[in-house]
Amino acid sequence: MNMIVDLRRSHVLSRVRTEGLETTYRRSLKRPKGQTVRSLRIMANLAVANIDAAKDFYTDFLGLGTEEFNMGWVARYTSADTKANIQLVTRDATSPEDAVVSIHTDDVEAAFSEAQDRGYEIVVPLRTEPWGVHRFLVRAPDGNVINVVGHPN
Secondary structure: OEEEEEEOEEEEEEEEEOOOOOEEEEEOOOOOOOOOOOEEEEEEEEEHHHHHHHHHHHHHHHHOOOEEOOOOOOEEEOOOOOOEEEEOOOHHHHHHHOEEEEEEEEOOOHHHHHHHHHHOEEEEEEEEOOOOEEEEEEEOOOOEEEEEEEOOO
């Protein structure tokens, strides 16, 4: 039996080959209510005054030479070799507060529901941004604002 875990689509595919025939079973990875958020990636959001002025240090000196995107107020730079990356943020253009990190998850709707159930302060409610991500911002008990984000399938 071969198992393939598809993190973006939140399910496991189990392929079973019997007598030359292959059957695929799909099993959901969704969490029951009350369980923790499944963090797929955590991205530091580094506050900078000007992305263009800061860019050379991160791309040339630190070797994060691949610009994944640059929206003017947020840009992500990644190493082609190691995949290490960082986001530079001047000011979140669509939020009243800046997040210190972005947590990528496979089920942002469940994460939003869980944050509400736990009574955490929602800084920005769940919404789809014009650039396509589905996200909300939540205040951690220590005061940090966290961007919880999912990408549509």
